[in-house]
Amino acid sequence: MDFVVQIAQQLTNGLVIGVIYTLMAVGLTIAFGIMNVGNFAQGEFYMLGAVATFFLVATLELNYFLSLLLSGLIIFALGAVVEFLAIKPLQSRGFMPLILSTLGLSIFFQHMALILWGPIPRSIPSPLSRKPICLFDIYITPQRMLIFVAGILIILALYLLIKKTKIGIAMRAVAKDSNTASLMGINIRRVHLFSFGLSCSLAALGGGLIGPLHTISPMMGEVPVIKAFSVVIMGGMGNVQGAIAAGFILGVVESMAAGFISTSYKDAIAFGIMIVVLLFRPEGIFGKQGLK
Amino acid sequence: MRSRLHLIAFLLIVFALPLLIRNPYGQHILVMSGIFVLFSVGLNIIVGFLGQLSLGHSAYFGIGAYAYAILLLNVGIPWFLSLCLAVMISGLFGFLIGYPSLRLKGPYFAIVSLAFAMIIRLIAVNWQSLTNGPMGITGIKPPNIPLIGGRSLCFDSALSNYYLILCFVILGIFVLHRIRHSRAGDTFDACRENEELAQSVGINTSRAKIVALIISTMFIGASGGLYAQYVTYISPEIFGWYYIATPLIMVIIGGAGTIAGPIIGAVIFTFLPEFLRALAEYRLVIFGLIMIVGVLFMPEGMYGIWQKISKVKAEK
Numbered sequence: 291m292d293f294v295v296q297i298a299q300q301l302t303n304g305l306v307i308g309v310i311y312t313l314m315a316v317g318l319t320i321a322f323g324i325m326n327v328g329n330f331a332q333g334e335f336y337m338l339g340a341v342a343t344f345f346l347v348a349t350l351e352l353n354y355f356l357s358l359l360l361s362g363l364i365i366f367a368l369g370a371v372v373e374f375l376a377i378k379p380l381q382s383r384g385f386m387p388l389i390l391s392t393l394g395l396s397i398f399f400q401h402m403a404l405i406l407w408g409p410i411p412r413s414i415p416s417p418l419s420r421k422p423i424c425l426f427d428i429y430i431t432p433q434r435m436l437i438f439v440a441g442i443l444i445i446l447a448l449y450l451l452i453k454k455t456k457i458g459i460a461m462r463a464v465a466k467d468s469n470t471a472s473l474m475g476i477n478i479r480r481v482h483l484f485s486f487g488l489s490c491s492l493a494a495l496g497g498g499l500i501g502p503l504h505t506i507s508p509m510m511g512e513v514p515v516i517k518a519f520s521v522v523i524m525g526g527m528g529n530v531q532g533a534i535a536a537g538f539i540l541g542v543v544e545s546m547a548a549g550f551i552s553t554s555y556k557d558a559i560a561f562g563i564m565i566v567v568l569l570f571r572p573e574g575i576f577g578k579q580g581l582k
Numbered sequence: 583m584r585s586r587l588h589l590i591a592f593l594l595i596v597f598a599l600p601l602l603i604r605n606p607y608g609q610h611i612l613v614m615s616g617i618f619v620l621f622s623v624g625l626n627i628i629v630g631f632l633g634q635l636s637l638g639h640s641a642y643f644g645i646g647a648y649a650y651a652i653l654l655l656n657v658g659i660p661w662f663l664s665l666c667l668a669v670m671i672s673g674l675f676g677f678l679i680g681y682p683s684l685r686l687k688g689p690y691f692a693i694v695s696l697a698f699a700m701i702i703r704l705i706a707v708n709w710q711s712l713t714n715g716p717m718g719i720t721g722i723k724p725p726n727i728p729l730i731g732g733r734s735l736c737f738d739s740a741l742s743n744y745y746l747i748l749c750f751v752i753l754g755i756f757v758l759h760r761i762r763h764s765r766a767g768d769t770f771d772a773c774r775e776n777e778e779l780a781q782s783v784g785i786n787t788s789r790a791k792i793v794a795l796i797i798s799t800m801f802i803g804a805s806g807g808l809y810a811q812y813v814t815y816i817s818p819e820i821f822g823w824y825y826i827a828t829p830l831i832m833v834i835i836g837g838a839g840t841i842a843g844p845i846i847g848a849v850i851f852t853f854l855p856e857f858l859r860a861l862a863e864y865r866l867v868i869f870g871l872i873m874i875v876g877v878l879f880m881p882e883g884m885y886g887i888w889q890k891i892s893k894v895k896a897e898k
Contacts, residue, residue: 328689376874385688386635387877390834393637394877397827398870405863512823516700519693554708561697568694569682 295427300549306434308541309441310496315521315533317492323465323528324485330392333511334399339494340501358498362491369490403508416502437499520564526574609740615852616747622832622844624801630839633774638695640825641702642799646672646806651719661725672803680795703821718817835876837883
């Protein structure tokens with residue numbers, strides 16, 4: 291019985307972390323599927339989302355949930371500006387300049403944050419209590435529960451956005467064939483701006499959600515971005531559903547490994563899975579299906 | 583003939599440089615730029631000649647440094663042999679990692695190379711008995727060359743290290759120059775420009791790519807070993823982003839795919855942060871900006887711009 295409870299506990303923790311990986315990875319997938327950009331600054335948008343939420347809550351004393359939403363919008367706008375300045379001009383020059391440009395952005399944002407924020411890690415003050423609730427012998431803090439629920443809601447909202455709205459349909463059309471889409475009168479520039487902003491804001495929401503649970507620091511995005519990339523690769527580049535499934539799988543596998551094997555090599559699991567997937571099934575576990 | 587004269591004049595200046603810059607700090611930066619020249623010249627073989635973006639080169643720098651330190655201190659092998667072995671170990675890792683990952687291209691290769699680098703960093707942090715974990719390895723003895731009459735030449739100053747590293751840099755560039763103008767160099771070009779076409783005319787592209795990667799990792803390993811012996815202290819930090827991003831900037835902004843480009847880039851981007859010292863904490867912010875602006879406005883790098891300017895002048 292004890293063992294079962296322990297497994298269930300690790301499973302819960304894993305699903306909570308999995309939500310964060312999923313949000314970041316779905317963002318990456320959108321940018322990759324629509325614009326062919328591997329955004330190495332995604333970890334910094336995650337960090338900036340957490341930082342923005344912190345300032346809205348701690349300095350402006352706004353409500354946490356409102357701050358979370360606002361920080362998502364702020365990073366959306368920032369993402370659109372970044373797309374305009376550093377992505378669009380490189381679009382026709384292949385993959386290498388694009389990756390290098392996002393790497394430059396990553397260094398820029400990290401060290402800018404280091405100057406403005408300082409190296410001291412801080413935590414977002416959350417309205418929820420820190421006392422864990424016990425559900426069927428499994429302990430879970432209200433913040434963890436919130437991360438899970440909010441994450442699922444965000445993913446659902448994204449699903450509706452992609453399926454039902456005009457811009458969502460345009461995004462899918464561009465992902466499929468951008469030339470035909472533009473012949474049909476879709477404004478490709480607008481779709482790109484929107485998609486990149488959306489992709490960054492998903493990471494930002496992840497950061498804002500994790501902020502009260504872990505501490506925020508300028509370097510907090512370094513490792514998650516690579517894990518998000520491995521999720522993208524596991525799910526199949528450009529496959530949103532695959533990324534969602536792979537994000538949860540990685541979260542669970544990691545937390546099982548941390549609980550039952552060793553914590554020191556926990557981070558290596560994501561990298562190991564990614565390497566194995568790329569070598570034996572480069573199209574991802576779930577194949578390449580594009581933005582559906 | 584004229585270009586040979588230029589080369590000799592240039593070499594004379596390079597040899598005289600540390601005698602002109604007398605202050606120890608300036609000499610230290612000179613040594614560091616030598617190390618980075620070797621690093622970025624090696625990296626350029628993957629990025630410039632093969633056209634594959636590596637994000638995992640810090641692994642080979644770290645492997646070179648750690649292998650040198652461990653062989654020298656724990657195993658007790660003489661420094662020169664340790665250095666040679668460290669270079670070979672880097673090359674071996676280059677082969678082991680490159681063999682599977684070179685089947686991938688573009689962003690996939692970039693991400694996998696980064697994942698391997700992260701795994702190696704985790705090993706360096708966690709394998710305490712070998713690497714001393716996060717504390718790193720200290721007290722790496724400077725190289726010693728015994729001379730006649732019981733005296734010896736000890737490379738414990740920046741000045742002596744400059745000449746030691748300069749020897750390796752010149753040797754490296756000479757080797758690279760020979761490779762560039764050999765059949766192997768042509769096959770690298772073929773792999774970069776059109777792999778399928780290269781295969782169709784009977785070039786074994788996978789062999790060419792793995793050979794290029796091994797040579798590249800050996801260069802990077804050598805720079806890591808020389809770094810370890812010069813600074814006498816290493817920690818897992820040498821696997822970090824600084825040693826991934828800096829050499830990339832040097833190669834790309836200097837001019838990928840050329841021999842002179844990465845050398846120019848390495849020297850400029852070792853000295854530039856020191857000139858930016860007044861801006862202290864903004865240094866890396868500016869580095870990030872330079873990377874973006876460089877990629878945006880200088881697709882051929884500095885060397886490319888210089889070539890264009892001299893071409894226009896020649897036409898006039």
